[in-house]
Amino acid sequence: MNKTVNQRAWFLILPVLVLVGFSAVVPLMTVVNYSVQDTFGNNVFFPAGLEWFQINLQSDRMWDSLQRQLIFSFVILIIQIPLGILIALNMPKGGFWASICLVLMSLPLLIPWNVVGTIWQIFGRADIGLLGYALSQMGIDYNYTQDWVDAWITLVVMDVWHWTSLVALLAYAGLQSIPDAYYQAAKIDQASRWKVFRYIELPKMQGVLMIAILLRFMDSFMIYTEPFVVTGGGPGSSTNFLSIDLVNMALGQMDLGPAASYSIMYYLVILLISYVFYTIMVNLDKRDGV
Amino acid sequence: MAKITLSNLAHSYLPNPASEDDYALKELNHDWVDGEAYALLGSSGCGKSTLLNIISGLLMPSRGRILFNDEDVTDAPTAQRNIAQVFQFPVVYDTMTVRDNLAFPLRNRGADPSYVAQRVQQIAKMIGMEDVLNRKARGLTADAKQKISLGRGMVREDVNALLFDEPLTVIDPHMKWELRTQLKALHHEFGHTMIYVTHDQTEALTFADKVVVMYDGRVVQMGTPQELFERPEHTFVGYFIGSPGMNVLGATVSGATAKVAGQEVALGRVYGDLSGKIELGVRPEFVQLGTSDTGIPARVRRVEDVGRHKIVRLDMSGQNIDAIIGEGETPPSDSTFVSFAPAGINIYADDWRVQPMQESAA
Numbered sequence: 001m002n003k004t005v006n007q008r009a010w011f012l013i014l015p016v017l018v019l020v021g022f023s024a025v026v027p028l029m030t031v032v033n034y035s036v037q038d039t040f041g042n043n044v045f046f047p048a049g050l051e052w053f054q055i056n057l058q059s060d061r062m063w064d065s066l067q068r069q070l071i072f073s074f075v076i077l078i079i080q081i082p083l084g085i086l087i088a089l090n091m092p093k094g095g096f097w098a099s100i101c102l103v104l105m106s107l108p109l110l111i112p113w114n115v116v117g118t119i120w121q122i123f124g125r126a127d128i129g130l131l132g133y134a135l136s137q138m139g140i141d142y143n144y145t146q147d148w149v150d151a152w153i154t155l156v157v158m159d160v161w162h163w164t165s166l167v168a169l170l171a172y173a174g175l176q177s178i179p180d181a182y183y184q185a186a187k188i189d190q191a192s193r194w195k196v197f198r199y200i201e202l203p204k205m206q207g208v209l210m211i212a213i214l215l216r217f218m219d220s221f222m223i224y225t226e227p228f229v230v231t232g233g234g235p236g237s238s239t240n241f242l243s244i245d246l247v248n249m250a251l252g253q254m255d256l257g258p259a260a261s262y263s264i265m266y267y268l269v270i271l272l273i274s275y276v277f278y279t280i281m282v283n284l285d286k287r288d289g290v
Numbered sequence: 291m292a293k294i295t296l297s298n299l300a301h302s303y304l305p306n307p308a309s310e311d312d313y314a315l316k317e318l319n320h321d322w323v324d325g326e327a328y329a330l331l332g333s334s335g336c337g338k339s340t341l342l343n344i345i346s347g348l349l350m351p352s353r354g355r356i357l358f359n360d361e362d363v364t365d366a367p368t369a370q371r372n373i374a375q376v377f378q379f380p381v382v383y384d385t386m387t388v389r390d391n392l393a394f395p396l397r398n399r400g401a402d403p404s405y406v407a408q409r410v411q412q413i414a415k416m417i418g419m420e421d422v423l424n425r426k427a428r429g430l431t432a433d434a435k436q437k438i439s440l441g442r443g444m445v446r447e448d449v450n451a452l453l454f455d456e457p458l459t460v461i462d463p464h465m466k467w468e469l470r471t472q473l474k475a476l477h478h479e480f481g482h483t484m485i486y487v488t489h490d491q492t493e494a495l496t497f498a499d500k501v502v503v504m505y506d507g508r509v510v511q512m513g514t515p516q517e518l519f520e521r522p523e524h525t526f527v528g529y530f531i532g533s534p535g536m537n538v539l540g541a542t543v544s545g546a547t548a549k550v551a552g553q554e555v556a557l558g559r560v561y562g563d564l565s566g567k568i569e570l571g572v573r574p575e576f577v578q579l580g581t582s583d584t585g586i587p588a589r590v591r592r593v594e595d596v597g598r599h600k601i602v603r604l605d606m607s608g609q610n611i612d613a614i615i616g617e618g619e620t621p622p623s624d625s626t627f628v629s630f631a632p633a634g635i636n637i638y639a640d641d642w643r644v645q646p647m648q649e650s651a652a
């Protein structure tokens with residue numbers, strides 16, 4: 001078949017370019033614009049060069065938030081991934097109870113973030129919350145608004161409650177795709193339960209687990225609504241994660257320049273980590289052969 | 291190595307089997323003699339794999355017992371039975387090297403490392419994979435993976451039995467022949483009890499000392515290839531083994547003669563009173579064609595030249611019948627007469643072979 005060359009065909013993708021331009025490029029460029037300018041109000045701006053970036057990089061505030069954020073993401077990954085796998089391994093393989101499990105486990109995933117935050121905010125209150133009240137009646141000194149350890153525990157448990165199902169469902173899908181013959185062969189080869197997991201189940205789940213880790217890392221790294229509703233970043237600044245800190249800076253203090261440079265660096269970090277994950281995943285598939 | 295006894299064994303995949311039709315494997319009593327090589331032959335879905343999985347313990351039978359050397363193992367898990375089994379489709383441990391794959395069953399039993407190394411080398415040589423021992427198994431082709439599966443099945447020397455579930459399906463024809471020869475050699479060397487499931491009669495007949503033919507969840511005949519050829523106990527055996535299969539013709543039998551298509555046929559043996567659906571079975575190898583007036587008139591439908599011989603497909607007053615003639619012979623042009631060698635005739639009542647009362651002097 002002969003293909004005719006007609007450069008006017010480029011016009012056909014114009015609508016998409018316009019849409020993407022309005023939805024992504026223009027807002028992003030606005031942020032870029034703010035990040036290199038300063039203003040004293042009245043909508044008068046003058047260039048500031050990379051000053052905001054330097055100030056942010058030199059301030060402890062951003063580094064502290066980044067550190068809290070990394071610790072949070074690390075903690076929830078280290079809990080949710082093994083827990084999700086454990087749940088998936090113990091789910092029924094099929095039939096009525098499998099469907100029940102799937103539905104029950106999907107429920108937390110369907111609840112909006114701010115509702116989850118509100119649920120746990122009330123759940124943990126010592127005066128009217130079931131959890132908080134029960135704990136204080138048992139004589140445990142639990143108060144997430146006063147004690148930073150309690151606040152962290154509350155946030156981690158909340159995230160585990162909200163998102164472990166996702167990991168479990170992905171792992172379950174991976175497990176379901178393993179043909180029976182593998183388990184049969186393992187029995188014939190007299191492999192122990194651990195070896196079945198190590199050499200059959202884990203390798204077969206590798207792909208979905210990488211996706212699960214990527215999704216959970218990104219989500220937890222960008223978490224905003226839930227900690228904002230439950231702790232608001234407190235007590236003190238102990239749960240002041242990157243996005244909460246950013247919003248405080250941009251909307252609380254109206255420091256548009258520093259906030260813009262902050263968000264660009266935030267964005268670049270996420271981009272970098274996504275790229276690393278993507279590269280690892282692609283290479284895992286390619287590792288076949290020699 | 292062990293003698294395997296199946297006693298009143300039956301299996302149904304339904305929770306509450308009511309009639310006999312619900313059973314994938316009908317009641318079965320059978321001894322697998324220690325050290326013999328068996329082929330389990332039958333069409334797809336006749337219960338071959340079910341039987342194999344029951345022996346290896348992957349499946350719990352609905353009824354009956356399994357004994358290894360007279361010791362009841364019905365409730366013993368697969369690992370305890372110490373059986374090797376190779377499946378139809380390759381199963382390899384992707385993340386392991388070929389070497390680790392082969393060594394896996396031995397290491398699981400806590401074998402001595404130096405023995406493992408030596409044994410793996412030996413098996414690798416047998417399946418022709420010595421040069422890829424250090425490669426990861428995941429990147430290999432399907433037939434290489436299946437060779438690993440076979441190797442893993444053969445690596446243990448002390449197994450009670452070796453079970454093969456159509457293991458050569460994904461292997462290309464040349465390698466098939468090669469591996470089958472290796473399996474036979476292995477059998478001669480170690481004398482394992484081997485059960486080889488297949489639906490390929492050539493595979494079954496070349497591999498085994500004894501062929502077990504299954505049909506519709508039942509063992510219909512067990513015997514040497516010779517017996518299966520000459521004296522099929524069931525019309526299915528006659529039809530399934532042989533190429534083309536045995537001719538089965540509606541007949542009436544009295545004494546030493548049968549009436550087929552209105553013509554008398556001498557049987558060479560005397561039969562008693564028969565009831566039910568009576569049929570005469572004769573293999574194409576025992577059908578003779580002649581132009582003289584003796585025999586049953588028939589019309590040639592077509593002739594197939596398969597190389598070593600020719601197959602003549604005939605129509606005998608509405609019944610189809612096949613005959614085999616030598617490569618050098620000229621097939622009759624249109625109409626001919628068919629006669630049967632008495633030695634090759636078997637009589638069936640309701641699909642089962644009838645034992646003649648006595649050999650008559652014919």
